Amino acid sequence: MKLSHRVEDGARLASLLWEFGPGRRAISSAVLGGGIGPVSWALNAQVVAGYSRMDPVAHLRELAPPGPGVGMLTAASVERFTRACDGGAEAVATVGLRVPTWAAAPEGVPDPEPAPMRLPGTINIIVAVPVSMSDAALVNAVMTVTEAKAQALAEIGFPGTGTASDAVCVVALDRVPAGPEEPFGGPRSTWGARIARAVHAAVLRGALDWADRDGSAT
Numbered sequence: 224m225k226l227s228h229r230v231e232d233g234a235r236l237a238s239l240l241w242e243f244g245p246g247r248r249a250i251s252s253a254v255l256g257g258g259i260g261p262v263s264w265a266l267n268a269q270v271v272a273g274y275s276r277m278d279p280v281a282h283l284r285e286l287a288p289p290g291p292g293v294g295m296l297t298a299a300s301v302e303r304f305t306r307a308c309d310g311g312a313e314a315v316a317t318v319g320l321r322v323p324t325w326a327a328a329p330e331g332v333p334d335p336e337p338a339p340m341r342l343p344g345t346i347n348i349i350v351a352v353p354v355s356m357s358d359a360a361l362v363n364a365v366m367t368v369t370e371a372k373a374q375a376l377a378e379i380g381f382p383g384t385g386t387a388s389d390a391v392c393v394v395a396l397d398r399v400p401a402g403p404e405e406p407f408g409g410p411r412s413t414w415g416a417r418i419a420r421a422v423h424a425a426v427l428r429g430a431l432d433w434a435d436r437d438g439s440a441t
Contacts, residue, residue, distance in 0.1 A: 224315070226302060229286075236269040237301035238286055241315065241349060243394060250361040251392035255283040255294030259358060264292040265349045265392050267317055269301040272343045295390040298343030303432060307424035312417035313351050314368075318429030319344040320376075320437070323383035334387065342437045344386045346372060346426065350418055351394040355404040360415075364393045364408030367415045371422040379430050393418070 225240045242264045249262040256262060266287050274296065276282055283294035299319030306315045321344030322334050348368055356364065368391050373384045398404055408415045 226304075228302075232271045234271050236271070238266060238268040239301050239304055239315070239317070240288070241265045241351070242288070243351065246397045247394050248397050249293055249392055249394040250365055251293045251295075251390070252365075253293045253295040253390050253392055254279045255287070256292050259361060261291045261397065262293055262394060263290045264288055265394065266292060266294040267301055267304070267315075267347050267349065268294065268296055269317075270296050270298055272298045274298060293349075293392045295347050295392070297345040297347050297388075297390075299345050299347075299433075300342075303429070305425045305429040305432070307421045307428070309420040309424070310417040311353050312414060312421045314348060314418070314421035314425040315350075316346065316348045316422070316425040316429050318346050318426060318433050320346075320381060320386065320430060320433050322386050323381060324385055324387045325382075326384045342433060344388065346385055346389045346429075348372065348390075348422055348426065349392045349394070350422060352396075352414055352418065354396055354414060355398050355402060356393075356395040356408060356414070357404050357406050360405050360408040360412075361393055361395065362408070363412075364415060364418055365391055367408055367410050367419050368393065368422050370410060371419040372426045375423050375427040375430060378427065379434060381430065
């Protein structure tokens with residue numbers, strides 16, 4: 224995992240590149256490499272608050288290495304990423320909580336406008352496991368990641384289930400013909416439980432750090 228910096232739009236911005244090598248596939252909601260497919264890296268790139276480029280995929284390709292991968296953007300501080308492991312499952316998160324968002328908000332009701340001094344938002348989570356997972360298990364794992372994130376936010380009193388721009392990526396070993404693969408990714412399955420605990424720990428630490436720096440109640 225490599226942390227680097229660049230100057231863009233007058234700001235010093237960090238990027239976190241996690242290189243996996245060959246033989247991996249992922250499920251992701253990221254703008255670059257989203258869906259289910261082969262990956263050899265995952266990139267979490269910081270942008271300025273108020274990011275307004277209309278070509279985020281092209282922007283990420285400028286920053287990313289060659290080959291298949293997943294790229295996501297955030298205005299949160301990438302250099303303050305948090306990392307947690309549980310039984311071989313590893314989670315890395317960048318946490319920003321500027322705009323509390325309830326998933327099932329009433330139609331037409333805007334999310335609350337934060338105070339001007341609040342730090343940027345978006346929660347990006349990347350998870351890697353050393354096992355192969357079926358397509359259904361990967362989908363289930365994304366659900367588990369999201370539930371673990373929401374649990375961590377609830378524990379600090381954050382008034383929402385996340386932010387509207389959150390992204391997630393779960394990386395597993397590639398499928399091998401007739402080879403073993405995990406059929407489940409829910410929170411009571413072996414690997415789903417490990418994913419949940421790793422994500423919960425990473426997001427909780429990141430959320431507490433963000434709240435401390437922001438100086439406002441959450």
